[in-house]
Amino acid sequence: MTKKIITGGTIVTATDTYKADILIENEKIAQIAAKIIDSEAEIIDATGKYVFPGGIDPHTHLDMPFNNTVTDDDWESGTIAAAFGGTTTILDFCLTAGETKLSNAIEKWNEKSKGKAAIDYGYHLMISDLNEETEKELPLLLEKEGITSIKVFMAYAKEFQATDRTLYKAFKIGKETGAVVMVHCENGSVIDELVEQAKLAGNTAPIYHALTRPPELEGEATKRAIELAHVAGATLYVVHVTCKEAVDEIIKAREKGYDVYGETCPPYLTLDQTALEKPNFEGAKYVWSPPLRPISHQEPLWNALKAKQLQTIGSDQCSFNFNGKKQLGLNDFSKIPNGGPFIEDRFSVLYSEGVAKGRISLNDFVDMISTSAAKIFGLYPQKGTIAVGSDADIVLFDPSVKRTISAQTHHMNVDYNAFEGLEVTGEPISVLLRGEYVIKDKQFVGSLDYGKYIKRKLAKKLSDEEAVVPN
Ligand SMILES: NC(=O)NCCC(=O)O
Numbered sequence: 418m419t420k421k422i423i424t425g426g427t428i429v430t431a432t433d434t435y436k437a438d439i440l441i442e443n444e445k446i447a448q449i450a451a452k453i454i455d456s457e458a459e460i461i462d463a464t465g466k467y468v469f470p471g472g473i474d475p476h477t478h479l480d481m482p483f484n485n486t487v488t489d490d491d492w493e494s495g496t497i498a499a500a501f502g503g504t505t506t507i508l509d510f511c512l513t514a515g516e517t518k519l520s521n522a523i524e525k526w527n528e529k530s531k532g533k534a535a536i537d538y539g540y541h542l543m544i545s546d547l548n549e550e551t552e553k554e555l556p557l558l559l560e561k562e563g564i565t566s567i568k569v570f571m572a573y574a575k576e577f578q579a580t581d582r583t584l585y586k587a588f589k590i591g592k593e594t595g596a597v598v599m600v601h602c603e604n605g606s607v608i609d610e611l612v613e614q615a616k617l618a619g620n621t622a623p624i625y626h627a628l629t630r631p632p633e634l635e636g637e638a639t640k641r642a643i644e645l646a647h648v649a650g651a652t653l654y655v656v657h658v659t660c661k662e663a664v665d666e667i668i669k670a671r672e673k674g675y676d677v678y679g680e681t682c683p684p685y686l687t688l689d690q691t692a693l694e695k696p697n698f699e700g701a702k703y704v705w706s707p708p709l710r711p712i713s714h715q716e717p718l719w720n721a722l723k724a725k726q727l728q729t730i731g732s733d734q735c736s737f738n739f740n741g742k743k744q745l746g747l748n749d750f751s752k753i754p755n756g757g758p759f760i761e762d763r764f765s766v767l768y769s770e771g772v773a774k775g776r777i778s779l780n781d782f783v784d785m786i787s788t789s790a791a792k793i794f795g796l797y798p799q800k801g802t803i804a805v806g807s808d809a810d811i812v813l814f815d816p817s818v819k820r821t822i823s824a825q826t827h828h829m830n831v832d833y834n835a836f837e838g839l840e841v842t843g844e845p846i847s848v849l850l851r852g853e854y855v856i857k858d859k860q861f862v863g864s865l866d867y868g869k870y871i872k873r874k875l876a877k878k879l880s881d882e883e884a885v886v887p888n
Pocket residue numbers: 478601704705706707733735755756757
């Protein structure tokens with residue numbers, strides 16, 4: 418690997434903004450100084466660009482079976498699109514539902530990602546149910562595989578929803594191992610009843626997806642998860658927070674000193690519930706869960722981000738083609754596969770709507786798009802910052818570019834873009850992963866076997882006795 422020097426750019430981390438050169442050697446940042454001279458190094462001119470740490474997307478669903486089908490972006494298209502968008506590491510949800518041994522799920526996810534990852538990655542282990550065996554297996558597997566995060570759903574009653582008892586058990590394991598427990602907070606059982614009532618009343622259009630999942634049911638589930646996590650003594654991470662009700666619960670809990678983090682996603686900050694009313698079934702493009710909310714919920718989300726009461730931005734990438742799998746729900750909104758294509762635009766939409774519009778600072782942007790996730794999920798300081806010794810995961814970002822997001826130009830394997838027509842300021846021009854170009858001058862030059870599985874360290878080490886794998 419040739420050495421590289423990035424020169425002339427403005428380095429931005431979660432805490433600092435300054436001009437300096439960066440020397441990259443053996444995949445790492447070897448030196449940061451006002452002027453670096455090394456005749457053997459390739460020079461990368463970053464004049465006029467921000468030099469950001471690579472984005473970390475803590476919430477993706479690639480090649481995932483869901484809603485009787487499977488997502489349309491797999492690891493190849495998903496990670497390439499992520500790289501174009503400035504993301505160099507993803508944490509994907511590994512589904513264990515239906516597996517007798519949790520390790521089988523890891524094997525399946527390894528098969529999916531093998532030779533198909535253009536960027537680095539890790540997994541969160543998704544738990545629907547725990548029995549005597551899997552309860553024993555879970556802590557060992559987390560340690561063995563270097564996984565620091567468990568995911569539990571309080572929704573999707575027919576597929577993944579866990580009981581409160583299972584949720585509590587997951588929190589206990591979180592407490593014992595130091596794993597963060599991520600929760601999708603919606604009251605799935607009540608939603609199921611509302612969905613049934615809507616259908617009985619003959620309401621089949623996409624908008625009923627939103628109307629049967631009111632924000633109160635997200636707020637209620639968020640509060641329940643917060644209290645259960647607190648009783649168990651676990652760290653809770655609330656995924657895809659969409660509404661004032663949930664934000665308020667998170668703020669109240671954090672003010673009491675509870676160990677709670679929150680994530681939101683670009684569509685909740687920029688789109689609203691009226692998108693589901695689009696004619697000709699186009700509302701189906703905007704069906705995901707929790708749903709888009711009335712526009713009044715956007716301000717509380719921005720305010721919570723600004724106040725650092727919400728810490729991270731996930732994409733919740735979970736894509737289905739409109740002229741394909743979304744049509745499964747043409748006559749019944751409850752059969753529309755839930756999810757949208759966001760992995761590519763997460764970074765740029767937050768920069769443009771957040772920084773360029775003066776809602777958040779440049780340093781807070783870096784924190785939300787990269788650093789906080791690295792810290793919460795055990796990747797920091799290997800990833801999530803620009804510092805000597807960190808992986809050379811770097812985005813050269815031109816803040817002067819204006820462009821329009823469109824499915825015509827995106828790289829995801831879907832026929833629509835939920836941000837179609839949105840004019841954004843700024844664009845990732847080149848992206849390096851561990852010192853190698855993945856994107857160079859807006860062209861993909863990476864390789865699908867360069868992306869590496871990153872083992873993370875649990876906050877608590879199991880004792881030697883506990884760590885004995887049962888037969
Ligand atoms: N968000 C969504 O609708 N699909 C992905 C699964 C989830 O995160 O709930």
